[in-house]
Amino acid sequence: MEAPTVETPPDPSPPSAPAPAPVPLRAPDVARLREEQEKVPFGPFAFMPGKLVHTNEVTVLLGDNWFAKCSAKQAVGLVEHRKEHVRKTIDDLKKVMKNFESRVEFTEDLQKMSDAAGDIVDIREEIKCDFEFKAKHRIAHKPHSKPKTSDIFEADIANDVKSKDLLADKELWARLEELERQEELLGELDSKPDTVIANGEDTTSSEEEKEDRNTNVNAMHQVTDSHTPCHKDVASSEPFSGQVNSQLNCSVNGSSSYHSDDDDDDDDDDDDDDDNIDDDGGDNDHEALGVGDNSIPTIYFSHTVEPKRVRINTGKNTTLKFSEKKEEAKRKRKNSTGSGHSAQELPTIRTPADIYRAFVDVVNGEYVPRKSILKSRSRENSVCSDTSESSAAEFDDRRGVLRSISCEEATCSDTSESILEEEPQENQKKLLPLSVTPEAFSGTVIEKEFVSPSLTPHPAIAHPALPTIPERKEVLLEASEETGKRVSKFKAARLQQKN
Amino acid sequence: MTELIQKKLQGEVEKYQQLQKDLSKSMSGRQKLEAQLTENNIVKEELALLDGSNVVFKLLGPVLVKQELGEARATVGKRLDYITAEIFLRTIPDPGDVPDSFF
Numbered sequence: 001m002e003a004p005t006v007e008t009p010p011d012p013s014p015p016s017a018p019a020p021a022p023v024p025l026r027a028p029d030v031a032r033l034r035e036e037q038e039k040v041p042f043g044p045f046a047f048m049p050g051k052l053v054h055t056n057e058v059t060v061l062l063g064d065n066w067f068a069k070c071s072a073k074q075a076v077g078l079v080e081h082r083k084e085h086v087r088k089t090i091d092d093l094k095k096v097m098k099n100f101e102s103r104v105e106f107t108e109d110l111q112k113m114s115d116a117a118g119d120i121v122d123i124r125e126e127i128k129c130d131f132e133f134k135a136k137h138r139i140a141h142k143p144h145s146k147p148k149t150s151d152i153f154e155a156d157i158a159n160d161v162k163s164k165d166l167l168a169d170k171e172l173w174a175r176l177e178e179l180e181r182q183e184e185l186l187g188e189l190d191s192k193p194d195t196v197i198a199n200g201e202d203t204t205s206s207e208e209e210k211e212d213r214n215t216n217v218n219a220m221h222q223v224t225d226s227h228t229p230c231h232k233d234v235a236s237s238e239p240f241s242g243q244v245n246s247q248l249n250c251s252v253n254g255s256s257s258y259h260s261d262d263d264d265d266d267d268d269d270d271d272d273d274d275d276n277i278d279d280d281g282g283d284n285d286h287e288a289l290g291v292g293d294n295s296i297p298t299i300y301f302s303h304t305v306e307p308k309r310v311r312i313n314t315g316k317n318t319t320l321k322f323s324e325k326k327e328e329a330k331r332k333r334k335n336s337t338g339s340g341h342s343a344q345e346l347p348t349i350r351t352p353a354d355i356y357r358a359f360v361d362v363v364n365g366e367y368v369p370r371k372s373i374l375k376s377r378s379r380e381n382s383v384c385s386d387t388s389e390s391s392a393a394e395f396d397d398r399r400g401v402l403r404s405i406s407c408e409e410a411t412c413s414d415t416s417e418s419i420l421e422e423e424p425q426e427n428q429k430k431l432l433p434l435s436v437t438p439e440a441f442s443g444t445v446i447e448k449e450f451v452s453p454s455l456t457p458h459p460a461i462a463h464p465a466l467p468t469i470p471e472r473k474e475v476l477l478e479a480s481e482e483t484g485k486r487v488s489k490f491k492a493a494r495l496q497q498k499n
Numbered sequence: 500m501t502e503l504i505q506k507k508l509q510g511e512v513e514k515y516q517q518l519q520k521d522l523s524k525s526m527s528g529r530q531k532l533e534a535q536l537t538e539n540n541i542v543k544e545e546l547a548l549l550d551g552s553n554v555v556f557k558l559l560g561p562v563l564v565k566q567e568l569g570e571a572r573a574t575v576g577k578r579l580d581y582i583t584a585e586i587f588l589r590t591i592p593d594p595g596d597v598p599d600s601f602f
Contacts, residue, residue: 063542064535064578065558066571068549078545085541 123185123299141169525589532586539579546572 039047058075060068070078114122349355546568549555555571556563566574 059556060545062545063538064575066542066546066575067556067558067563068545068553069556070549070553074549074553077548081545081548082541 123301125301529586529590532582532589536579536582536586539575539582543572543575543579546575 038050038052040050042048056072057069058072060070060075060078062068062078349358546555549568551568555566555568557566557571558564
């Protein structure tokens, strides 16, 4: 404890304390700063009246060239305050470090996984030139508009009204993109040499790719983990997607029809593609046709040019590419999985779009697309398929898929409805479902004319399946009896084929 | 032909270096301002802790000039606002720099 001298400013121990280091232990709690009247000893025998000044006084640097004289107690308080500040800074820095460390850990894990695992495979496709698709690039509703995220500064500036609509759309797009990517990756894991997975989606607009990148990461993970080698052919669907999405009439349905198109070559189930059912990667159909070389963790796919391509008009502005080779491959595979009823030459029909693909007239040996499958000229030459059983399990999937595509186009809706009508009929007619795996469409198409008004297509086909199926069962029973009177062209053709 | 390309390359490299210099300048300026900002924040808080019994000084060169507490607080507050405005002014072009074509 320093002795307070008389009338001289003592400025004891650390006068300016810029460093937060040791709190002066000597600073007592005495707060007095002022002078005190005291009797000061003046020699051994006398006292003098005097004052104590500058007792317990500390000059503190507050920062930025500011000083303050305060009592020691106050100084202690200031020091404590600074210590708090420093502690806070340290904590923040520690959090930042943790972030970095976790990133490092994640990357290390990724590396380990890619080194060690045998069934996780990196698949690459070298693209030499642009894909020769004639589809238009997808056009966004509003160009340069972005999904509403807090990171993007401009989104806040932009509209509040539009963004809500966009948000719903964008979410759907994101979901669909994710599913598409998943499907592609699943398809890639299968080994069919003809199959090609478009590397990324050339037709996607960049903004959607951006938002999908996040979802894509998750999708990739899921795919690599589940590892279902399912066969998939995207060459036909790629331009289709470009065109469908460029319409943007009904965003959900448009893309869903794309999904359903993709299924036509799949033996995969539709759980991944159905908007209504959650993704379930584990339930995929395992049809291992021999995956690529797994010893090297990279598979290189190359796009093979298909010999014959025929454009088929499937509706307003959409077209599909039909390839003879694909059809044959499909048929072969279909036969190998064993549907005894199917005729050898009939293509597998899994989605309504397949039907369009199938109804291709053979004119002079060439495959020529037909404008409308409801009004076809020659039934004999047309390739219709009517076989393979439908299982009850496929019902919901098919219904789900068809429900989503029903709104899109008139012809599409007609088709879907006709298919829906036939489903209960099939269930009654067919005995055993051969394939247990749920599929989008069993491939059985039974044409029937529209007998009753309840079966006629009506514009609001949002949920054709749900309310009408029980009725239709009865109606179809009647309808089937009526077939004796009037036979539609489809039916005639098929009867002919059966015979 | 090759000379043309080389010249182009040279030009681009210079541009790049210039940009880097600008960047480093901006960075250092920004850092300075940030430091001043935090410091002044601390001073403000500490001044709030003080009461009227103690004397406040300001260091101007070699001189400690006596100040009043209220005056000191006001001054520090103004300085704080000025620094904030500086930071905002000098670094606002960040989102503007990204060209629209990027999106």
